[in-house]
Amino acid sequence: MQIDNKKTISQELLNKCRKLINKKFDKNKIEKIESEDNFIKALIEGENFNIFYDMLKEEYSKKLFEKIVRYRYMLAFYPNVHQNFKRELFFSIKYGTISTIFWIRKMIFFLITKRIFLPKEVGAFALFHIISLKQYDVKNIFEVKEDATIFDIGAWKGDTAYFFSKKCSNKARIYAFEPDDYAFKILEKIKDKYKLNNIITKNILLSNAEKEIDFISMIENTPTIKKNAITIDKFVEENNFEKIDYIKMDVEGAEKNILEGSIKTIKKFKPFLAIAIYHGGKLFMEDFYNIPIFIKNVINEDYEYYIRTFSPWGGETILFCKPKKI
Structure with missing residues (x-):
């Protein structure tokens, strides 16, 4: 997604998201879903999304921001997609925040080569994100x-x-x-x-x-x-x-x-x-537009901000705050 600087980030992203569903749902259905979903309502209001986007230090974080917004917007129109593996797979390939194929390949390699050497008391998914995808490294x-x-x-x-x-x-x-x-x-x-x-x-x-x-x-x-x-x-x-x-x-x-x-x-x-910042709300991700603003208001001048996500589904999204003194 390329951003038009004449519009706010939230407006530009909202317009691009709406183009994805305009031919799939009628106007009344779109308005109903948008009016009931807290994430989309906050996107329409715009302020928190615009502030958060401007906080981000690098272009990669901003591109990821756009993908997360798109995925979460689309999820509001397909809230049951996670109940069917095949549908979820195709949905994530089309709208995922990171490459689903890359994620699956990394997961298979992890299970074959690394899982056996790690604590069996801990779930494979958690260890995969942390060890293979280097969630905190x-x-x-x-x-x-x-x-x-x-x-x-x-x-x-x-x-x-x-x-x-x-x-x-x-x-x-x-x-x-x-x-x-x-x-x-x-x-x-x-x-x-x-x-x-x-x-x-x-x-x-x-x-x-x-x-x-x-x-x-x-x-x-x-x-x-x-x-x-x-x-x-x-x-x-x-x-x-x-x-x-x-x-x-x-x-x-x-x-x-x-x-x-x-x-x-x-x-x-x-x-x-x-x-x-991926928790909150029925379909998750309400923390995405709330926690960064809270942190900015408290410690803004002392930090640089980055985001990374470690799942195609937008889960495992982390806000990294790096002190400027480093």
Whole structure:
């Protein structure tokens, strides 16, 4: 997609997206879907999309931005496409954010050559994104140093913590935060089994304030329980950190809440940030146009912004914030 600078980015992208469906749906159907979908409503309003696009440092990130918007717009008109593998495959080939064929080939190669050597306790898809597609190892943008202090927020069963641990030296300190009790047990098991001595596990729920929260596990048929949450700022203050180099955050839609409780820490230490922005809403991706604006309003002058996505379906989209001091 080439952008016409006479129009705003949101207007130009919206017009291009509408051309894709004008002959496939009648006017009333298009208006109905657009009026009910939060992502498209925000695109029509435009402000957040325009600001986010202008934030991006490089042309590749901007091209990826356009592809993500197109994919998510089309998904609103074909919301059930993921229920059928064949339809999903053709849909992703036509509208995918990255090459579906490339992704499938990489996945097959990973399963044949690498999966057997990695922790079986962790899902193949998570390890594939992190190990083969280098989700948290982006050259000149997000590359952890050997002696880094890292906050892995949303460590789950240990996929990213495992990667960071192997990437870093024993001098590193990788704080793996995971509030889900079941996942946390597996995280600790992996740490002990693979002798990942630079990982410090924390069964802590993080949020924007110290309060009691109804915690919903990602494990099916697990009852909701009440947990006490704290902020990153409070955790950092209580533990007297002298530096924090990197913060990775993928917490199934709770990113903005946790960021709200991290402002002092981010301003003080200016860490590299890797924040998931693909959650939110019935068809996902509402965080895409909300979280970057929040971050910009808090830390704009200190960072450069990039995006990468690691799935043809727009999932695994990460906002990378690189401190300008580097």
